[in-house]
Amino acid sequence: MAVTSLFDPSGIAVVGASETPGKIGYEAMRNAVEFDGPVYPVNPSASGTVFDREFVSSVTDIDDAVDLALLCVPAPVVPDVVEECGAAGIGGAVIFAGGFAEAGKEGKRLQRRLIEAATEGGVHLLGPNTSGFLLPSEKLYATFATDVEAIPAGNLVVVAQSGGLAYSLAFRAENEGVGVSAMVGLGNRANVGFQEAIEHFDADDRTDAILLHIEGTDHARGLLETCHATETPVVAYNVGEQDVGDFAESHTGALTGRYELYEAGFAQYGVPTVRSVQELLDAGKSLSSCPRPDGPNVGVVTAQAGPGIAITDRLKAAGAELPMLTDETRETVEEILPGMTYSANPVDTGRPMPEFGDVVAAVARDENVDIVMVYELYERALGYPTGTLEGLVDEVDKPIVFASGGPDAALQNELADLEALRIPVYRTPERGADAVAALVRYALRNAEPDVVAEKVSR
Amino acid sequence: MAVTSLFDPSGIAVVGASETPGKIGYEAMRNAVEFDGPVYPVNPSASGTVFDREFVSSVTDIDDAVDLALLCVPAPVVPDVVEECGAAGIGGAVIFAGGFAEAGKEGKRLQRRLIEAATEGGVHLLGPNTSGFLLPSEKLYATFATDVEAIPAGNLVVVAQSGGLAYSLAFRAENEGVGVSAMVGLGNRANVGFQEAIEHFDADDRTDAILLHIEGTDHARGLLETCHATETPVVAYNVGEQDVGDFAESHTGALTGRYELYEAGFAQYGVPTVRSVQELLDAGKSLSSCPRPDGPNVGVVTAQAGPGIAITDRLKAAGAELPMLTDETRETVEEILPGMTYSANPVDTGRPMPEFGDVVAAVARDENVDIVMVYELYERALGYPTGTLEGLVDEVDKPIVFASGGPDAALQNELADLEALRIPVYRTPERGADAVAALVRYALRNAEPDVVAEKVSR
Numbered sequence: 071m072a073v074t075s076l077f078d079p080s081g082i083a084v085v086g087a088s089e090t091p092g093k094i095g096y097e098a099m100r101n102a103v104e105f106d107g108p109v110y111p112v113n114p115s116a117s118g119t120v121f122d123r124e125f126v127s128s129v130t131d132i133d134d135a136v137d138l139a140l141l142c143v144p145a146p147v148v149p150d151v152v153e154e155c156g157a158a159g160i161g162g163a164v165i166f167a168g169g170f171a172e173a174g175k176e177g178k179r180l181q182r183r184l185i186e187a188a189t190e191g192g193v194h195l196l197g198p199n200t201s202g203f204l205l206p207s208e209k210l211y212a213t214f215a216t217d218v219e220a221i222p223a224g225n226l227v228v229v230a231q232s233g234g235l236a237y238s239l240a241f242r243a244e245n246e247g248v249g250v251s252a253m254v255g256l257g258n259r260a261n262v263g264f265q266e267a268i269e270h271f272d273a274d275d276r277t278d279a280i281l282l283h284i285e286g287t288d289h290a291r292g293l294l295e296t297c298h299a300t301e302t303p304v305v306a307y308n309v310g311e312q313d314v315g316d317f318a319e320s321h322t323g324a325l326t327g328r329y330e331l332y333e334a335g336f337a338q339y340g341v342p343t344v345r346s347v348q349e350l351l352d353a354g355k356s357l358s359s360c361p362r363p364d365g366p367n368v369g370v371v372t373a374q375a376g377p378g379i380a381i382t383d384r385l386k387a388a389g390a391e392l393p394m395l396t397d398e399t400r401e402t403v404e405e406i407l408p409g410m411t412y413s414a415n416p417v418d419t420g421r422p423m424p425e426f427g428d429v430v431a432a433v434a435r436d437e438n439v440d441i442v443m444v445y446e447l448y449e450r451a452l453g454y455p456t457g458t459l460e461g462l463v464d465e466v467d468k469p470i471v472f473a474s475g476g477p478d479a480a481l482q483n484e485l486a487d488l489e490a491l492r493i494p495v496y497r498t499p500e501r502g503a504d505a506v507a508a509l510v511r512y513a514l515r516n517a518e519p520d521v522v523a524e525k526v527s528r
Numbered sequence: 529m530a531v532t533s534l535f536d537p538s539g540i541a542v543v544g545a546s547e548t549p550g551k552i553g554y555e556a557m558r559n560a561v562e563f564d565g566p567v568y569p570v571n572p573s574a575s576g577t578v579f580d581r582e583f584v585s586s587v588t589d590i591d592d593a594v595d596l597a598l599l600c601v602p603a604p605v606v607p608d609v610v611e612e613c614g615a616a617g618i619g620g621a622v623i624f625a626g627g628f629a630e631a632g633k634e635g636k637r638l639q640r641r642l643i644e645a646a647t648e649g650g651v652h653l654l655g656p657n658t659s660g661f662l663l664p665s666e667k668l669y670a671t672f673a674t675d676v677e678a679i680p681a682g683n684l685v686v687v688a689q690s691g692g693l694a695y696s697l698a699f700r701a702e703n704e705g706v707g708v709s710a711m712v713g714l715g716n717r718a719n720v721g722f723q724e725a726i727e728h729f730d731a732d733d734r735t736d737a738i739l740l741h742i743e744g745t746d747h748a749r750g751l752l753e754t755c756h757a758t759e760t761p762v763v764a765y766n767v768g769e770q771d772v773g774d775f776a777e778s779h780t781g782a783l784t785g786r787y788e789l790y791e792a793g794f795a796q797y798g799v800p801t802v803r804s805v806q807e808l809l810d811a812g813k814s815l816s817s818c819p820r821p822d823g824p825n826v827g828v829v830t831a832q833a834g835p836g837i838a839i840t841d842r843l844k845a846a847g848a849e850l851p852m853l854t855d856e857t858r859e860t861v862e863e864i865l866p867g868m869t870y871s872a873n874p875v876d877t878g879r880p881m882p883e884f885g886d887v888v889a890a891v892a893r894d895e896n897v898d899i900v901m902v903y904e905l906y907e908r909a910l911g912y913p914t915g916t917l918e919g920l921v922d923e924v925d926k927p928i929v930f931a932s933g934g935p936d937a938a939l940q941n942e943l944a945d946l947e948a949l950r951i952p953v954y955r956t957p958e959r960g961a962d963a964v965a966a967l968v969r970y971a972l973r974n975a976e977p978d979v980v981a982e983k984v985s986r
Contacts, residue, residue, distance in 0.1 A: 232834020376690020
């Protein structure tokens with residue numbers, strides 16, 4: 071089921087548009103007019119203009135090519151409005167109102183009526199009970215949320231059962247030097263769910279990784295198979311390890327309680343899973359910027375033992391292998407730094423030094439290594455080995471991931487220079503290790519099931 | 529064993545001081561001269577001045593009240609210099625050199641000689657094999673590390689087996705609006721270990737929480753008892769879940785591999801444990817700024833269901849209780865927000881609103897609640913409920929912890945206003961939940977062992 075009219079519209083109708091700040095019909099209108107295309111406020115009981123657009127009484131009165139409607143009307147009238155959308159040839163509708171499947175028997179009945187109207191009119195529904203979606207690069211803000219223009223454009227798509235959680239992630243993106251190609255809150259998933267959204271954004275040129283937030287779904291196998299079939303890497307944040315059943319059901323009408331099943335299923339299908347929005351963002355950053363890893367073998371290079379040990383500990387817990395380096399690599403490393411602190415894997419240079427980049431390059435070129443994980447505290451006098459590492463990622467065609475600490479003001483620019491080389495940088499040892507763990511799990515997607523089961527202990 | 533001469537010196541001697549930038553003897557001198565007290569460069573083969581201080585040949589030539597020596601000399605001469613320190617009445621020495629217990633049989637012998645010299649002369653040793661320590665409020669930088677002045681002064685002490693790991697944490701403090709009273713890298717712990725450092729900083733007025741990084745120690749029970757006996761809350765980051773044995777031993781000469789023992793021991797003794805430097809910092813921020821919690825019962829208030837569910841999930845996994853609210857609280861909440869989205873515990877207001885602060889206050893006043901956890905996405909038009917919450921923490925004498933997302937530029941100031949009310953703020957749902965989990969575990973310190981065992985599943 072293609073959802074183009076929803077996520078790639080030509081024009082927008084805001085049904086229930088309002089002149090009163092604070093009302094959803096006002097906030098949605100304020101966001102909608104940022105879009106570079108026709109935007110119509112629809113309200114039978116209003117006249118004049120709002121945001122310089124003239125009110126129309128009904129979606130059926132619009133002549134222009136409008137294919138997306140934002141429904142800012144109360145739940146009981148939603149099915150009728152969707153019917154009108156169908157009649158007007160509008161193929162996508164975002165339904166903000168709650169009071170459907172998440173709100174008991176009466177709500178479930180209303181949702182069934184809504185789905186019937188949508189099916190009949192050929193309307194793709196986002197929601198109900200959603201805060202909507204946004205595509206920053208298009209300035210398409212199909213939402214009533216505020217401050218959305220602060221969310222940077224980039225190459226990660228966030229498909230979330232909860233819009234609130236997606237925003238919590240998107241506002242962190244700013245801080246981490248990444249951005250989103252789209253952010254979608256699915257809400258009750260009346261007829262557009264994870265599968266439809268994943269398939270749409272898998273085919274989207276701007277999207278290099280797909281981040282999922284899942285509270286529960288009735289179509290577990292379908293979801294897993296969709297994730298496995300994508301060309302674009304997928305990471306999943308699956309909430310509901312503990313029993314949060316009745317609160318969760320009151321949210322988007324979904325049943326939780328299948329946590330272990332999902333975790334096992336995702337591992338099996340090579341979809342990395344994470345346990346927080348920060349980890350979801352961090353995994354997405356590596357998966358979207360690094361070359362795809364060929365295997366789970368990590369070469370660790372560190373300039374400080376303590377963070378190196380913390381990283382090694384965490385990588386092993388996540389099922390990574392730390393292979394022996396080849397004799398050739400060990401000789402090269404010994405030549406670069408005679409009598410070095412620790413020259414197995416991890417390689418520990420003891421402290422940052424001018425030769426540090428050469429050591430990283432030697433490990434990256436090792437045929438036993440699929441992924442390189444580096445830790446280096448920033449020292450102003452040395453900076454990062456950006457010059458030495460230039461071109462290395464393309465040459466070895468392997469992920470190289472940095473973790474680093476240091477004074478914010480000093481390292482901000484140099485960090486951006488490293489990231490321009492397709493080397494993502496994380497600000498604590500463990501965040502770097504978790505991002506590498508996601509690469510390791512992604513690398514296992516083509517492995518035999520028993521290999522996966524053995525490696526993935528978490 | 530008091531370690532005052534080490535951590536609270538009157539004057540400093542830098543032994544092996546050098547005029548060559550990049551050398552440890554130069555970097556240590558550069559840092560030392562920031563201190564407001566006499567600082568002597570000591571080097572028998574140098575003359576003239578360095579950083580405007582005249583070289584002296586030996587610590588025994590110093591008349592002034594100098595009680596701390598920074599030893600920037602190679603391992604083999606360290607025991608002799610420590611002997612001279614003892615003779616000169618210098619009661620504290622920081623030994624940067626490696627090549628002791630972490631470096632095989634020969635190194636172990638050298639460390640024994642060192643300890644004998646120290647014992648005889650009454651010298652407290654930090655290290656060997658350490659990057660030293662620092663007290664930002666005193667501008668006392670007993671280290672060769674660079675950019676140390678970027679580490680903000682505050683009320684958290686970091687006592688770390690690895691200096692590198694401590695720096696990785698301290699440089700994040702800047703970003704989180706907290707600071708350190710002191711930061712100590714213990715290194716090989718020749719005669720000053722965790723116990724001595726913890727006892728010293730427990731008695732320090734500037735310190736409100738003690739953060740530990742542990743790779744391994746031979747005195748597990750002593751460490752646990754010391755942590756349990758402190759007045760100041762302690763949090764421990766215990767590294768080494770996996771087998772990282774030989775790399776770790778090469779680091780500070782300590783044996784790892786007792787991970788489960790430590791985790792169980794800390795839980796038993798009411799010392800929260802964490803799994804990353806970020807979590808260590810976050811736990812320290814709450815434990816140092818909030819009132820001490822009376823029990824593990826958390827009242828959750830959220831303005832968005834998705835983050836609320838993620839928080840609830842994580843809190844339950846950490847052993848928190850989410851009690852029923854009293855009838856009185858539920859009535860108050862229903863009065864404030866009739867027909868609210870979800871009014872059990874968690875309380876879900878559906879979205880931010882002007883009454884949000886009143887709901888938080890009602891839950892904070894509930895007698896079934898020991899700790900309040902709040903999630904609210906920032907909305908510019910509403911801001912945070914700072915006015916409503918003013919005075920609340922002191923009134924209820926309970927921790928109130930916020931997690932919140934939003935555009936950095938918009939919320940920076942308001943976030944600082946909330947924190948001025950002793951309400952720590954975290955930028956993702958899970959980080960807030962983890963900080964509350966640390967409060968929960970701390971609250972269990974006076975509980976019966978079987979209660980602890982039952983609650984602490986992680």
